[in-house]
Amino acid sequence: xxxxxxxxxxxxxxxxxxxLIREQIAAAGGAIPFWRFMxxxxxxxxxxxxxxxxxxxxxxxDFVTAPELGSLFAECVAQALAPALQACGxxxxxxxxxxxxxxxxxxxxxxxxxxxxxxxxxxxxEPSADLRxxxxxxxxxxxxxxxxxxxxxxxxxxxxDWNGVLFANEVLDALPTPRFALQGGEVFEExxxxxxxxxxxxDRPADALLSAAVRHVESQLEGxxxxxxxxxxxxxxxxxxxxxxxxMRTGALLFVxxxxxxxxxxxxxxxxxxxxxxxxxxxxxxxxxxxxxxxxTASVDFTALAEAGTGAGFDLAGYCSQASFLIGNGLExxxxxxxxxxxxxxxxxxxxxxxxxxxxxxxxxxxFQAMGFAxxxxxxxxxxxxxxxxxx
Numbered sequence: 001x002x003x004x005x006x007x008x009x010x011x012x013x014x015x016x017x018x019x020l021i022r023e024q025i026a027a028a029g030g031a032i033p034f035w036r037f038m039x040x041x042x043x044x045x046x047x048x049x050x051x052x053x054x055x056x057x058x059x060x061x062d063f064v065t066a067p068e069l070g071s072l073f074a075e076c077v078a079q080a081l082a083p084a085l086q087a088c089g090x091x092x093x094x095x096x097x098x099x100x101x102x103x104x105x106x107x108x109x110x111x112x113x114x115x116x117x118x119x120x121x122x123x124x125x126e127p128s129a130d131l132r133x134x135x136x137x138x139x140x141x142x143x144x145x146x147x148x149x150x151x152x153x154x155x156x157x158x159x160x161d162w163n164g165v166l167f168a169n170e171v172l173d174a175l176p177t178p179r180f181a182l183q184g185g186e187v188f189e190e191x192x193x194x195x196x197x198x199x200x201x202x203d204r205p206a207d208a209l210l211s212a213a214v215r216h217v218e219s220q221l222e223g224x225x226x227x228x229x230x231x232x233x234x235x236x237x238x239x240x241x242x243x244x245x246x247x248m249r250t251g252a253l254l255f256v257x258x259x260x261x262x263x264x265x266x267x268x269x270x271x272x273x274x275x276x277x278x279x280x281x282x283x284x285x286x287x288x289x290x291x292x293x294x295x296x297t298a299s300v301d302f303t304a305l306a307e308a309g310t311g312a313g314f315d316l317a318g319y320c321s322q323a324s325f326l327i328g329n330g331l332e333x334x335x336x337x338x339x340x341x342x343x344x345x346x347x348x349x350x351x352x353x354x355x356x357x358x359x360x361x362x363x364x365x366x367x368f369q370a371m372g373f374a375x376x377x378x379x380x381x382x383x384x385x386x387x388x389x390x391x392x
Contacts, residue, residue, distance in 0.1 A: 010293055017047040017292035022194055031191035031202055039176035041291050043127060049292055050128045050174070065170055066256070066322070066364060067104035070354040072334050073326065074107035077254065080329040080372075080382035081165045082117035084252040087377040092119040092251075093164035095154075097244060098171040099124045102135030105151070106142035113147060119164055122151045125244070157246035165252045166245060172257045172305065173297045175240065179273065180206060180214050181230040187211040190230070192288075199288040209235050220303075221266055231266060231273035232298040238308040245312060253314060253373040254382075256322060259300030261391045266301075274299035303392045305371055314373035318383020319392060323365030326358055328385030 006014075021040050025032050042049045066073040085092045094112075099105050105124065112118045126132050132153055140148055179190035181203050188203035189210055206214070213235035218224050234240075245253060259265065265274070277284040279294035287296050306316055320328070335355050342348045359365035369388070372379050383389075 006290065006293065013047065013052065014290055014292050017041070017044060018197075018199075020044060020047060021192075021199070021291065025192065025194055031193040031204065034179045034190040034192055034201065035176040037192040037199070038287075038296050041287075041296055042174060042176070044292075047292055049295055050131070052130065052292065065100060066358055066368070067100065067107065067169065069357055070351070071107035071110075072331060072338070072351075072354055073358055074104045075111040075334045076326045076329040076331050077104075077167065077169075077256075078108045078111040078115065078117070079334075080325070080379075081167065081252060081254060082112060082115045083381070084165050084374065084377040084379055085112070085117045085119055088119075088163040088165075088250055090120060091163065093121045093123060093158070093162050094119040095123045095125060095158060095164065095166045095244075097125045097166065097168040098174070099126050099135050100131070100169075102138035102142075104169060105135065106139055109139075109143060109147055109151075113144075118147065118150070120150065123154050123158065124151065125154045125157065157244050158248070159246075161247035161249055163248070163250040165254065166248070167254045168244075169256045170258075172237075172255060172300045173259070174295070175234060175237075177232040177234050177275075177298050178210055179230060179232050179275065180210060182225045182227050184227065185224070187214045199291075217262065217266060217301075217304075220262060222263075225266070226268060226271075229266075229268070229271050231270070232275060233301070234304065237304055238311050241305075241308045242312045248375070250376045252317070252375070252377050252379045253309060254370065254379075255300075255305060255372075256325070256368060256370045257300045258367045259302050259369060261388075262301055262303035263391075265299065265303075300369075302369060302371055306389075306392050309371070309373040312373075314375050316389065317372035317374045317379035318387050319369065319371045319389045320383050320386045321366050321388065322368035322370055323359035323361070324386025324388075325370040325382070329382055331355060331359070 021037060024040065040048060043051055045051055096105055105122065109122060124135060126135065139151055181188045181190060187206040189206040191202050191204050192199050193202050213233050217233065275287060275298045277287045277294045277296050279290060284294055302319060310316055335351060338351050339348045342351060357364060372382060
């Protein structure tokens with residue numbers, strides 16, 4: 001449990017959401033699938049972690065994402081995607097999913113303008129009304145008026161056929177995920193039931209979709225899952241990817257997140273999966289604690305992502321660590337450019353620390369990975385440094 005005390009308002013907020021979840025459990029006959037619990041905990045309108053107004057990002061929140069460290073991350077991503085945007089022509093669009101505080105969009109747009117690669121529209125797909133308003137305020141202040149006029153917020157995927165790029169940083173890890181367990185060689189799905197004032201997990205026989213997905217994964221491992229093995233699996237990932245790409249005719253997809261190739265993800269030594277929560281920059285093992293006040297997340301199976309992207313008709317452009325991706329897309333040059341403009345040695349030191357945090361082995365540099373897909377646009381060059389596709 002966290003050492004940080006909760007305010008009366010925070011406790012009341014959590015209690016309200018817990019009551020809603022208990023109502024859902026009662027209506028479902030005593031238990032709901034874990035993915036539904038996670039969906040409510042994160043996205044219930046006005047109550048879920050990402051839907052309510054508490055600060056999530058940065059030092060005052062629960063975790064720090066790469067864009068919050070400074071502009072280097074966004075500039076390298078913009079550098080990588082600029083050729084694809086240029087290839088899509090003057091009507092190219094940029095779709096960012098889950099834009100956080102808006103910091104990435106502001107920094108990426110600024111660099112795209114420098115590269116003469118600003119798309120006709122910069123669209124943000126953001127489910128949280130609170131975050132939308134924060135993004136709008138930040139971008140209105142950070143961008144020149146003509147650039148801000150090209151930004152729009154969507155309630156769903158692009159409504160028509162389009163050409164451009166789609167980018168998602170730390171989005172896949174927050175997709176509500178089913179959990180499975182093996183008992184007597186059979187596949188069960190983890191559900192959530194009430195336990196006094198809290199919640200507990202129970203297992204019920206998995207449906208055909210989840211069972212087939214587990215057996216598909218199992219067929220690619222060195223042996224069957226042992227009894228008691230429990231982990232996450234997203235059989236809906238191919239449908240989600242096709243939905244968010246929408247009618248993209250020509251373009252590129254780029255995902256950055258923490259995760260593993262399939263064989264590492266389902267290593268027998270990781271017998272309880274990768275599920276965890278974050279609260280005030282600390283990992284919390286109890287995902288049922290502080291419902292609505294802590295992030296719940298699971299690592300990404302990048303092999304599953306590769307299958308989903310190629311299954312949707314895209315070519316796998318590459319897969320590498322975040323460090324390799326940033327270095328291969330101009331990190332050293334961007335750092336040097338910023339250092340040259342820095343006001344003093346303290347500012348230069350802060351820039352070097354930013355680059356270090358983004359690339360450090362054993363930290364963000366290795367735990368986070370990038371994967372790209374392309375359809376009739378150049379993207380392979382973004383992965384020429386340190387490609388790890390052979391591990392998939």
